[in-house]
Amino acid sequence: MDNNTTLSITELSPEGYGQSHVLRPDGQGGEKQKIVLVPYTLPGETVEATLYRCKSKSGASFLAKTTSLLTSSSLRIAPKCKHFGSCGGCLFQHMPYESQLAFKEKKVRSLFDEQHITDGASFLPIIAANSPWQYRNKMEFTFSQAKSGQKFLGLFMRDARGRVFDVEECHLVHPWMANTLAACRSWWDSTQLAAYYCGKNQGTLRLLTLRDAATTGDRVVMLTVSGNPDYAMKRHDLDTFVQAMKACATPAEGAFLTIVLKVQQIAKGKPTQFYEMRLHGPEVFRERVTVEGQALEFQVSPSSFFQPNSLQASVLYSKALSMAGLSKEQVLYDLYAGIGVFGMCAASRVKQVLSCEICADSSYDATCNVDRLGLTNVEVCKGDVAQMLAQKGKFPSADVVIVDPPRSGLGSKTIQEIAALGPATILYVSCNPATQAKDIKEFIAFGYRLEAVQPVDQFPQTIHVENIAVLRK
Numbered sequence: 001m002d003n004n005t006t007l008s009i010t011e012l013s014p015e016g017y018g019q020s021h022v023l024r025p026d027g028q029g030g031e032k033q034k035i036v037l038v039p040y041t042l043p044g045e046t047v048e049a050t051l052y053r054c055k056s057k058s059g060a061s062f063l064a065k066t067t068s069l070l071t072s073s074s075l076r077i078a079p080k081c082k083h084f085g086s087c088g089g090c091l092f093q094h095m096p097y098e099s100q101l102a103f104k105e106k107k108v109r110s111l112f113d114e115q116h117i118t119d120g121a122s123f124l125p126i127i128a129a130n131s132p133w134q135y136r137n138k139m140e141f142t143f144s145q146a147k148s149g150q151k152f153l154g155l156f157m158r159d160a161r162g163r164v165f166d167v168e169e170c171h172l173v174h175p176w177m178a179n180t181l182a183a184c185r186s187w188w189d190s191t192q193l194a195a196y197y198c199g200k201n202q203g204t205l206r207l208l209t210l211r212d213a214a215t216t217g218d219r220v221v222m223l224t225v226s227g228n229p230d231y232a233m234k235r236h237d238l239d240t241f242v243q244a245m246k247a248c249a250t251p252a253e254g255a256f257l258t259i260v261l262k263v264q265q266i267a268k269g270k271p272t273q274f275y276e277m278r279l280h281g282p283e284v285f286r287e288r289v290t291v292e293g294q295a296l297e298f299q300v301s302p303s304s305f306f307q308p309n310s311l312q313a314s315v316l317y318s319k320a321l322s323m324a325g326l327s328k329e330q331v332l333y334d335l336y337a338g339i340g341v342f343g344m345c346a347a348s349r350v351k352q353v354l355s356c357e358i359c360a361d362s363s364y365d366a367t368c369n370v371d372r373l374g375l376t377n378v379e380v381c382k383g384d385v386a387q388m389l390a391q392k393g394k395f396p397s398a399d400v401v402i403v404d405p406p407r408s409g410l411g412s413k414t415i416q417e418i419a420a421l422g423p424a425t426i427l428y429v430s431c432n433p434a435t436q437a438k439d440i441k442e443f444i445a446f447g448y449r450l451e452a453v454q455p456v457d458q459f460p461q462t463i464h465v466e467n468i469a470v471l472r473k
Contacts, residue, residue, distance in 0.1 A: 003051040007064060009041045012103055014058050014110070016091045016463040018042060022051070022062065034061040039158070040085055040094055046071035063159075075099055080133070080171045087165070088158040089172065090461040097132045101457060104465040108433045108455045115441045121450040127319065130311045132460035136172040137212045137310045141181060143188070143205035145195035152195075153185045153208065172461060177210045180221065180249045184208055187244040191237050196226045198266075204231040206264060210249075211285065211302070214310040217255030218285035220302050221245045227265025227273065242279050257281045260302045276302065284365070290314045291321060291345045298339055298369050301361040305338045309458040316429070316456050317345050320402075320468045323452060324427045326350050330399035333423070335385045340366035342402050342429075344375055353378040354395055356388050389417035398423040409435030412442065419446035426471040431458075433467040443471055 009018035018041030026032040037060045041047055049064035056063075079085070079093035092100045105126040112118050129135060144152040144164035154167035166185070169178050188205065196203040204225050211220035223241060225233060242259055250257050258281035265273040284299040287306055291314065300306050307313035320342070326332070326349040334343030334355040339362050343353040355378060357363045363382035370378045381388055388395075401423040403410060409432065410418075418426065426448065430436035433455075440450055454468040 004067070005049060005051060006070070007036060007038060007047050007049050009038060009043050009045045009047065011043050013037055013056075013060065014107060015056070016103065017063075018045065018047075019060075020064070024061075035059055036062040036064050038064040038066060039091070041066060041069075042073035042075055042095065044071070044073045045069065045076070081169060083155075083165070083167065083169070086157055087167070088156045089170070091463050092461050097128070097460060100132075100460065101126050101128055104457060104463075105455055108453065108465060108467055111433045111437045112440075112450075112453060115437045117437065117441050117444055117450050118453075122452045124452060124454045126455040126457055126465070127315060129309065129457045129460050130315070133171050134174050135214075135309045135311065135458075135460065137214060137306070138308055139170065139173055139177055139210050141167065141208045141210070143195040143207065145197075145203070151185075151188060153181065153188065173210075174212050174214075176219070176249060176251075177212065180210060180245065181208070183244050183248040184241075187241055190240065193233070193237060194231070196231075201226070201228050201266065202231065204233060207262075209262075209302075212310075213255075213285050213287045213300075215288040216286040216297070217251045218258070218287075219249055219251050219255070220258045220260065220285050221249055222260040222262050222302050224262040224264055227263045227275070233261075238279065246280065256285065258283070258285055258302060262303070274303070284368075287313075289317055289341055289345060291318045294345075294348070296341075296344060296373060298341060298344075299365055299372065300339055301365050304359070304362045304365050307341075307458065312456070312458045313341075316458065316466060316468070317341060319454060319456065320427055320429055321346055321349070323454065323468060323470050324400055324402070324425055326400065331396050332400045332402065333398045333421075335401060335403045335418075336405045337366060337380075338362045338404070340369055340378070340380060342404065343378055344369060344373060346402075347375045347378050350400070351377065352396065354381065354398070355379065356381045356383065356385050358382065358384050386411070386414040386417050389414070389421060392420075397421070400425045400427065402427045402429070404429040407432040407435065410439045415439060415442045415446075419443060419448070422473070424473045428469045428471065429466065430469075431464060431466050433465065436467060436469060440469060440471065448473055 007020035013019040017037040020036045021033045023031040047066045048068040051062040054063040084093045152164040194203040196206045207224035209222040259279040261277040263275040330350045331352045332350045337355040337357040340355045343355040366380045448471040451470045456466045458466045
């Protein structure tokens with residue numbers, strides 16, 4: 001079979017790839033059209049490409065790598081980053097931001113239409129990000145080493161089976177991160193430390209995590225290392241690491257730099273253990289969220305979750321809470337609460353808030369934030385959401401439930417427990433509209449109706465989109 005062919009791109013696939021078709025034998029003497037996905041192409045373009053067999057959720061049979069762009073779309077723009085096309089991060093830098101928004105809005109609508117749950121629901125226009133560049137507040141870079149000893153510190157290459165390349169620039173984050181990455185690479189070259197290899201539990205350096213709180217200026221540098229004592233870092237290496245990071249990552253006056261060593265310990269047959277040691281600066285960093293003119297400052301532990309776009313977070317929380325239609329007589333459950341931002345921003349608008357989070361770091365932060373903000377009507381519970389909801393009678397009845405679960409969604413057990421709780425309103429926020437739509441279909445089976453859907457773009461240049469859905473009883 002000839003794997004080199006000319007392809008005409010007709011549309012964008014759900015994965016955000018250009019989509020084309022090729023004729024291939026159907027095994028019965030005839031031919032059948034097969035779907036081909038072509039990354040980094042646009043509708044209306046013609047390309048020379050090499051085909052590779054693949055399995056895709058959208059039913060594609062081939063993935064293609066462009067060898068030559070024969071006809072270019074009038075929409076195509078020059079990518080901003082030198083790594084675009086090889087990095088596993090951005091997918092849409094060749095596409096105008098307005099076109100990215102249109103794609104994401106259409107994608108959300110299609111996912112909900114597929115579940116046949118949209119009758120009577122309002123689909124609101126997508127809310128654009130404040131800025132399509134330098135918005136991301138957290139990046140995780142991987143240490144890697146070839147058998148020859150060549151060192152790499154950066155991101156995973158797209159479709160390259162775990163290979164890491166040296167990142168020299170990234171326009172999704174503030175420039176200090178690229179500078180810090182380069183400084184860390186130089187520090188590594190000055191040591192005898194090796195990158196961690198999980199296959200043999202050998203080596204020291206695993207990850208470099210950088211966090212940037214755009215709302216306060218605070219910064220975090222976290223070095224994750226092996227928990228194998230044979231590869232423990234010496235004091236000299238720790239000291240020189242701190243010196244290198246302080247030299248390039250220290251923020252402007254009034255903001256703080258936190259440097260943390262995180263030890264990841266693995267043992268066969270046992271859960272992975274994590275231990276953190278603060279090497280410099282405060283134990284937490286600060287983020288601010290503003291909802292309807294009310295600004296709240298939250299403390300966040302280095303390993304706790306916070307919305308990845310600091311400035312757009314205020315837009316997301318404001319829009320979601322306005323759609324919920326809160327009142328002073330209501331009891332609100334904030335489930336999968338993280339550090340408790342949703343519930344605490346809603347606290348002044350409702351009678352009582354019950355916040356539930358299973359992550360120890362985030363739950364601790366939530367408790368501290370309640371005290372710092374002086375919120376007397378907020379209770380924080382650490383534990384599994386489904387197990388907490390199963391303890392009927394222990395907590396007050398809920399009028400409103402807010403859920404912001406992981407990408408995997410809620411799961412049938414949790415959905416059943418929430419439905420049994422019987423809230424009049426469910427506010428479902430998700431970074432994965434596909435699982436969100438499936439979960440909402442289950443809620444509808446319990447008597448709920450989908451009232452409104454609001455996409456919010458928090459992730460320009462990528463395929464990802466945040467989505468708000470409101471359900472009423």
